Amino acid sequence: PKDTKSFVLIVEDLDAPGGVFYHWSVYDIPSSVYELKEGTKEYLQGLNDFGNIGYGGPCPPPGKPHRYYFNLYALNISSLGLPKGATIKAVQEKIRSHILGSAFLFGLFKR
Template identity: 40%
Template sequence: MIKKIFLVSLFFITISGISFAEEFLLSSPALEPGKNLGIEQVYFGFGCTGKNISPALNWKGAPADTKSFAITVYDPDAPTGSGWWHWIIFNIPAAVNDIKENAGNPSLKLAPKHSIQSITDYGKPGYGGACPPEGDKPHRYIFTLYALDMEKLPLDANASGAMVGFYLNQHALAKATLTALYSR
């Protein structure tokens, strides 16, 4: 009996010493998970008439040893055989926990200092909004935030989505996603 009491006491002492990490979460005041993107996030071009504004994004609960962040927006439903990269931004400093609306427009310089926006499948850096083929099923736009174990990826603004993705998956401590939909 004393042995059981000792083991139960030891169990509770051990559990009380564990600190449970906060869940790594990505959110946006402009996006509702599983709901349609607004006209603000839709591309302007290729037959689409949106405003091509990247949404504000916020996050919390990153692992304590995070050295930088990266964000990608990817459409796995694009009829290309390989999906479509809509936004790639990396080398976001670890002290940052949000991205301003329209930070995906490199000319406005709203992205965090020292971050890099690389080439999307539209052929240029910065945010390129949703523009699926007319009449196609709703496409998924997956916003993924990566907490990384390195301060800077050894890449520049000419890096492809595949190359950035390689480094992100090699150095991710945690990922948080937010998926929105769009069709036309």
């Protein structure tokens, strides 16, 4: 959207046994960026629910497929002011009042 200064990407599994499981958060992505390259370390990444900073791939229990949502948020600020390794809760709280628009992509994965 017009006036976008940065993006945030949050990846979540809505079908995890204990509730929503967060696989990745990337924040302070400049509005000029149109792709995230594999293994990127260019942008700030948050703590995922595996307990690591960065992306954690899908690994559902065997059986039913899980829905993985890739949520992209356009923000009216260039930085959340959070350090590397911020919790998903901190990222969500910071973006709440700065979202200009959003889009999502979802895929299914099963073992």
